[in-house]
Amino acid sequence: MQEIFEYEHPFVCTDAVIFTIQTKEPSSYRKLPEANLRVLLYQRESEPFKDTWCLPGGFLNIDELPEVNIQRKLFAKTEVDDCWLEQLYTFCDPKRDPRARVISIAYLGLIDEERSREFESKAKWFDTKELSQINFGFDHRHIAEVALERLQSKIQYTNIALHLLPKEFTLTQLQNVYEAILGKKDQAANFRRKVMNMVQETERYTADKGHRPAKLYIKKRQD
Amino acid sequence: MQEIFEYEHPFVCTDAVIFTIQTKEPSSYRKLPEANLRVLLYQRESEPFKDTWCLPGGFLNIDELPEVNIQRKLFAKTEVDDCWLEQLYTFCDPKRDPRARVISIAYLGLIDEERSREFESKAKWFDTKELSQINFGFDHRHIAEVALERLQSKIQYTNIALHLLPKEFTLTQLQNVYEAILGKKDQAANFRRKVMNMVQETERYTADKGHRPAKLYIKKRQD
DNA sequence: CCAAAAGTGTTTTCCATACACCCATGC
DNA sequence: GCATGGGTGTATGGAAAACACTTTTGG
Numbered sequence: 001m002q003e004i005f006e007y008e009h010p011f012v013c014t015d016a017v018i019f020t021i022q023t024k025e026p027s028s029y030r031k032l033p034e035a036n037l038r039v040l041l042y043q044r045e046s047e048p049f050k051d052t053w054c055l056p057g058g059f060l061n062i063d064e065l066p067e068v069n070i071q072r073k074l075f076a077k078t079e080v081d082d083c084w085l086e087q088l089y090t091f092c093d094p095k096r097d098p099r100a101r102v103i104s105i106a107y108l109g110l111i112d113e114e115r116s117r118e119f120e121s122k123a124k125w126f127d128t129k130e131l132s133q134i135n136f137g138f139d140h141r142h143i144a145e146v147a148l149e150r151l152q153s154k155i156q157y158t159n160i161a162l163h164l165l166p167k168e169f170t171l172t173q174l175q176n177v178y179e180a181i182l183g184k185k186d187q188a189a190n191f192r193r194k195v196m197n198m199v200q201e202t203e204r205y206t207a208d209k210g211h212r213p214a215k216l217y218i219k220k221r222q223d
Numbered sequence: 224m225q226e227i228f229e230y231e232h233p234f235v236c237t238d239a240v241i242f243t244i245q246t247k248e249p250s251s252y253r254k255l256p257e258a259n260l261r262v263l264l265y266q267r268e269s270e271p272f273k274d275t276w277c278l279p280g281g282f283l284n285i286d287e288l289p290e291v292n293i294q295r296k297l298f299a300k301t302e303v304d305d306c307w308l309e310q311l312y313t314f315c316d317p318k319r320d321p322r323a324r325v326i327s328i329a330y331l332g333l334i335d336e337e338r339s340r341e342f343e344s345k346a347k348w349f350d351t352k353e354l355s356q357i358n359f360g361f362d363h364r365h366i367a368e369v370a371l372e373r374l375q376s377k378i379q380y381t382n383i384a385l386h387l388l389p390k391e392f393t394l395t396q397l398q399n400v401y402e403a404i405l406g407k408k409d410q411a412a413n414f415r416r417k418v419m420n421m422v423q424e425t426e427r428y429t430a431d432k433g434h435r436p437a438k439l440y441i442k443k444r445q446d
Numbered sequence: 447c448c449a450a451a452a453g454t455g456t457t458t459t460c461c462a463t464a465c466a467c468c469c470a471t472g473c
Numbered sequence: 474g475c476a477t478g479g480g481t482g483t484a485t486g487g488a489a490a491a492c493a494c495t496t497t498t499g500g
Contacts (some may be wrong), residue, residue: 007282007284007285008285009232009234009235009282009283009284009285010235010283010285011232012232012233012235012326059230059232060232060233061230061232062230062231062232062233062324063317063324064317065315065316065317066313066315066326087312087313089310090289090310090313090328092288092289092328093288094286094287094288101285101286103235103289103328105313105315105326170479171479171480172478172479186463187463187464187465188478188479188480188481189463189464189465189480189481189482190462190463190464192480192481193461193462194462206479207471208471208472209471209472209477209478209479210471210472210473210476210477210478211470211471211472211476211477211478211479212469212470212471212477212478212479212480213470213471213479214478214479214480215479215480393452394452394453395451395452409490410490410491410492411451411452411453411454412453412454412455412490412491412492413489413490413491415453415454416488416489417489430498431498431499432450432451432498432499433449433450433451433498433499433500434449434450434451434452434497434498434499435450435451435452435453435496435497435498436452436497436498437451437452437453438452438453447500448499448500449498449499449500450497450498450499451496451497451498452495452496452497452498453494453495453496453497454493454494454495454496455492455493455494455495456491456492456493456494457490457491457492457493458489458490458491458492459488459489459490459491460487460488460489460490461486461487461488461489462485462486462487462488463484463485463486463487464483464484464485464486465482465483465484465485466481466482466483466484467480467481467482467483468479468480468481468482469478469479469480469481470477470478470479470480471476471477471478471479472475472476472477473474473475473476
């Protein structure tokens with residue numbers, strides 16, 4: 001058993017695929033989703049892959065939890081400071097980092113639109129519809145694609161979409177999130193019935209919008 | 224960047240939670256599922272956790288894919304040689320191995336009943352209903368529980384249950400698999416309609432069973 | 447004949463969808 | 474009033490569940 005500790009062994013890093021929602025200005029004819037799903041990338045300043053766009057992340061210290069490590073690296077590289085995260089997948093291709101064998105524990109993260117506006121200085125949000133045009137480093141295009149698929153899948157049977165909205169939100173905002181992620185429109189009446197079991201109404205309403213105020217909802221406790 | 228390579232960094236290992244089905248002798252009154260779900264464990268021969276029951280697995284070599292590593296370790300510890308596997312989760316608690324920081328990339332595996340009978344010499348199959356009574360090493364009880372939950376969830380929207388059966392099987396066998404994993408009974412007529420889209424009938428039948436022969440099915444191509 | 451399991455047809459319930467319509471605000 | 478988006482009731486089609494029944498073997 002002892003001899004294993006002398007072996008050269010892989011490095012471990014974390015990477016985070018952070019998504020947010022960007023609301024578009026409403027068009028007069030309502031034909032397309034009114035929001036975009038965006039992913040957070042930063043530009044690498046050193047080799048390898050200098051100047052490519054990369055997912056925030058970094059090497060895992062010897063006694064550090066990856067959940068803690070990824071929050072720390074995320075803050076260092078993008079200033080995002082407190083964000084919902086869950087483990088996505090562990091990527092292990094021996095060639096994914098040209099410097100050494102590095103396995104990456106990837107996380108899927110979601111942040112609401114209001115907070116996402118704070119982070120444009122050090123990092124940049126990219127529309128997920130344009131993933132194919134981004135000049136990615138490492139295997140980060142692949143990781144981002146896996147994350148997008150996971151998000152599209154999990155939004156349909158969990159309430160994780162609520163992490164893309166502020167604490168209080170309208171059902172139309174929530175519907176825009178679903179439409180941006182799944183790329184298809186729902187009917188308001190049906191959508192409302194579908195999500196009623198994950199939200200709870202408040203006494204408050206939106207105001208000054210030039211139309212009927214919308215009731216504000218919060219996440220329902222104990223699913 | 225260079226300095227990271229001098230850091231003390233975590234070890235990486237793999238662990239596999241291999242499930243199989245054990246058919247029970249039919250009872251006269253058909254009230255309970257006719258099969259058990261079982262998990263493969265081996266008894267550790269060295270410290271730490273000597274004599275406890277553990278999941279097969281081992282340390283990852285510097286240039287080895289974890290999928291290759293786990294098949295190799297699985298064969299070494301249990302003689303299981305070719306088994307369907309998919310990544311389950313990566314377990315990272317810094318205290319999970321008392322010797323050192325070791326993160327574990329865990330796999331979920333399935334093997335059919337006929338083949339599972341070959342492996343009782345080096346390893347042992349445990350009924351998953353008795354997980355709480357097993358003396359596990361490391362965090363392997365937790366890993367096994369996560370694997371069981373994942374299996375129960377994925378069986379409902381994928382065709383992975385077919386990996387627990389031989390190439391040709393009857394619909395009753397398939398129903399027993401579902402009932403053993405989910406712990407509830409279905410009606411034959413409804414169950415058949417539900418799985419028809421994942422199976423394809425053959426020209427062959429069971430025989431000599433003392434009742435009407437059952438048509439044999441195979442996995443349907445291209446889902 | 448009977449026991450046992452395989453296999454099928456029909457009814458009922460429920461839920462997703464579609465669609466039609468009303469409501470409340472700013473201007 | 475009217476434009477705009479918020480919000481609701483009802484009809485409908487299809488799947489899932491419940492139930493009743495027939496078929497084919499061995500003994």
